[in-house]
Amino acid sequence: xxxxxxxxxxxxxxxxxxxxxxxxxxxxxxxxxxxxxxxxxxxxxxxxxxxxxxxxxxxxxxxxxxxxxxxxxxxxxxxxxxxxxxxxxxxxxxxxxxxxxxxxxxxxxxxxxxxxxxxxxxxxxxxxxxxxxxxxxxxxxxxxxxxxxxxxxxxxxxxxxxxxxxxxxxxxxxxxxxxxxxxxxxxxxxxxxxxxxxxxxxxxxxxxxxxxxxxxxxxxxxxxxxxxxxxxxxxxxxxxxxxxxxxxxxxxxxxxxxxxxxxxxxxxxxxxxxxxxxxxxxxxxxxxxxxxxxxxxxxxxxxxxxxxxxxxxxxxxxxxxxxxxxxxxxxxxxxxxxxxxxxxxxxxxxxxx
Numbered sequence: 368x369x370x371x372x373x374x375x376x377x378x379x380x381x382x383x384x385x386x387x388x389x390x391x392x393x394x395x396x397x398x399x400x401x402x403x404x405x406x407x408x409x410x411x412x413x414x415x416x417x418x419x420x421x422x423x424x425x426x427x428x429x430x431x432x433x434x435x436x437x438x439x440x441x442x443x444x445x446x447x448x449x450x451x452x453x454x455x456x457x458x459x460x461x462x463x464x465x466x467x468x469x470x471x472x473x474x475x476x477x478x479x480x481x482x483x484x485x486x487x488x489x490x491x492x493x494x495x496x497x498x499x500x501x502x503x504x505x506x507x508x509x510x511x512x513x514x515x516x517x518x519x520x521x522x523x524x525x526x527x528x529x530x531x532x533x534x535x536x537x538x539x540x541x542x543x544x545x546x547x548x549x550x551x552x553x554x555x556x557x558x559x560x561x562x563x564x565x566x567x568x569x570x571x572x573x574x575x576x577x578x579x580x581x582x583x584x585x586x587x588x589x590x591x592x593x594x595x596x597x598x599x600x601x602x603x604x605x606x607x608x609x610x611x612x613x614x615x616x617x618x619x620x621x622x623x624x625x626x627x628x629x630x631x632x633x634x635x636x637x638x639x640x641x642x643x644x645x646x647x648x649x650x651x652x653x654x655x656x657x658x659x660x661x662x663x664x665x666x667x668x669x670x671x672x673x674x675x676x677x678x679x680x681x682x683x684x685x686x687x688x689x690x691x692x693x694x695x696x697x698x699x700x701x702x703x704x705x706x707x708x709x710x711x712x713x714x715x716x717x718x719x720x
Contacts, residue, residue, distance in 0.1 A: 369693050369718070370496035373418055374432045379411055379697060384434075387492065389500040391447040394454065396461070396501060400690070401436040401494035402519040402713040405548065405616070406639050408704045410435070410489075413641045419490035425483045426465050427491040436716070437463045437487050439494030440518025443506065450503040459506040460521040461494070462669045463487035479529065479663040486663070494519075495693060497718040507669050510677045516690070516715055517676065517683040520549075523713075524672040524681055527553035530637045530661040531561060532668070534610045538562030543599070543608040544583075545624045546615025547574030549686050549712045550637060554612050555583050556681045566602055568595075568623070569615075573710055581682060589623070599627045607632065614638050622646035630654040637661050686712040692720030 370384045389395045410418055419430040439461045446455050466473050466481035473481050487493040487501065509518055527550055536542060540563045544551050547569040558565045559582035566585045567578035575586040587598045599607060607629030613620050616638025624634045625646055634656060651658060675681040688711045691699040700714050 368497035370434045370492075371436065371693065371696055372432050373410065373435045376414055377411065379435065379701065381694065381697065384496070386498045387500045389445070389447050391449040392502055392504070393447045393500045394443045394450055394503045394506060395445045396439075396441040396459065396499050396506070397444040398439060398441040398494050398497060398499060398718045399458070399515040400440055400519045400715040400717060402438040402523075402715050403696075403700050403704060404438055404523065404713075405704070407435055407437075407488070408701060409639060409641045411701060412705070416639075416641070417486070417489045424485045424490035426467060426485040429485075429491050433488075433490075434492035434494075434496050434499070435488050436493035436495035437489065438519045438522040438713075439463065439487065439499070440509070440515065440521065441494070444498065446503065454503065454506070454508070458509045458515065458518065460509055460518050460669060460673060461487060461501055462505040462507060462664070463493075463522060464663050465491070465502065465505065476665075479665050484663070495696065495716060495718070497693075507673060509673065512677045513673070516687055519715060520683040520686060520713060521669060521672050521676060523550055524553050524557075524676060524683070525664040525668040526550055526637065527557045528668045528672050528675075529664045530554060530612060530635050531557040532665075533659055533661050534612070534633055534635050536561050536563050536610055539564070540609045541566070541603050543568055543611045543624075543627060544578075545569075545611065545613045545620050546617070546638065547571065547578045548614065551612075551614035552577060552581055552686060552712070553681065554614055554637065556581050557675070560675055560680045566599065566608060577685065581685065595623065595627055603629070609633070610635065612637055616640050618642050618644050620644070625650050625656060625658065628656050631656065633657045633659060635659045635661050688712050688714055690715045690717055692716070693718040694720060
């Protein structure tokens with residue numbers, strides 16, 4: 368079968384590999400679609416950042432080279448001897464995070480920062496292949512109301528759900544999201560589902576239009592470097608948003624998020640940064656702002672994401688920009704994601720093509 372293998376910086380290759388043999392506690396998944404994430408592109412161009420190198424991961428025993436792809440959906444083709452037979456044939460989303468369960472952080476319920484953490488596509492073979500194996504405990508059945516194409520986007524939805532849960536947002540809070548890419552638009556929807564009034568901030572008019580369509584109460588375009596304080600103060604009675612989510616991962620966006628957050632408010636950094644951002648820490652100290660990092664997911668996030676998607680409170684179809692074949696994914700997918708001023712959210716990869 369075909370697979371996209373990550374070897375190192377600017378070195379990804381489509382190769383023929385064997386269908387994996389699953390263990391007694393695992394399932395073999397026939398991949399329906401895997402989506403290409405901006406993190407995959409950053410890993411390819413600037414990495415290895417998250418891909419396991421140097422020594423094998425302690426949970427999976429894997430390191431590069433390995434199969435990329437961490438946003439995955441498919442159907443359970445076969446099961447191991449210790450797996451409940453009822454899951455065979457089910458359409459599933461993959462919880463791509465494996466943790467050790469025994470370290471200090473796992474015991475404290477902070478699994479997303481487990482130092483032994485393994486992620487499909489980074490420290491285990493991911494979904495840019497026709498079949499993949501994965502622990503049966505980490506697949507979640509999908510209701511009929513969710514299409515095959517939407518399943519892959521359940522994973523970035525969990526990133527948004529995790530960030531919103533960590534923020535402590537309450538119904539009625541005025542919040543802001545800096546960056547209207549895929550994760551930003553999913554964060555906006557998760558905030559709307561929580562009862563928040565959301566301000567969307569971006570430099571791209573098409574992203575702001577999409578944000579408005581998906582529930583943002585207000586949009587602010589900062590493409591012209593206008594003073595951001597004025598429109599934000601107008602929308603918040605001069606106070607500022609209670610919580611600001613930074614989802615763009617650009618060099619200047621953390622500073623923007625911190626600057627517009629209200630005194631004593633909370634900033635949640637969700638973006639992945641390929642360059643080191645710079646900002647004035649006195650903005651944090653002098654106004655007692657809280658800055659949180661949010662990465663990956665915690666137990667329960669995927670199940671909650673699937674419920675919100677199934678109920679129609681989070682919409683994924685507007686975020687699917689195209690479907691491309693695995694056989695030409697480097698040209699039609701990865702290279703295309705490098706294009707400047709692109710109007711792309713998620714490109715799905717069909718491994719059957």
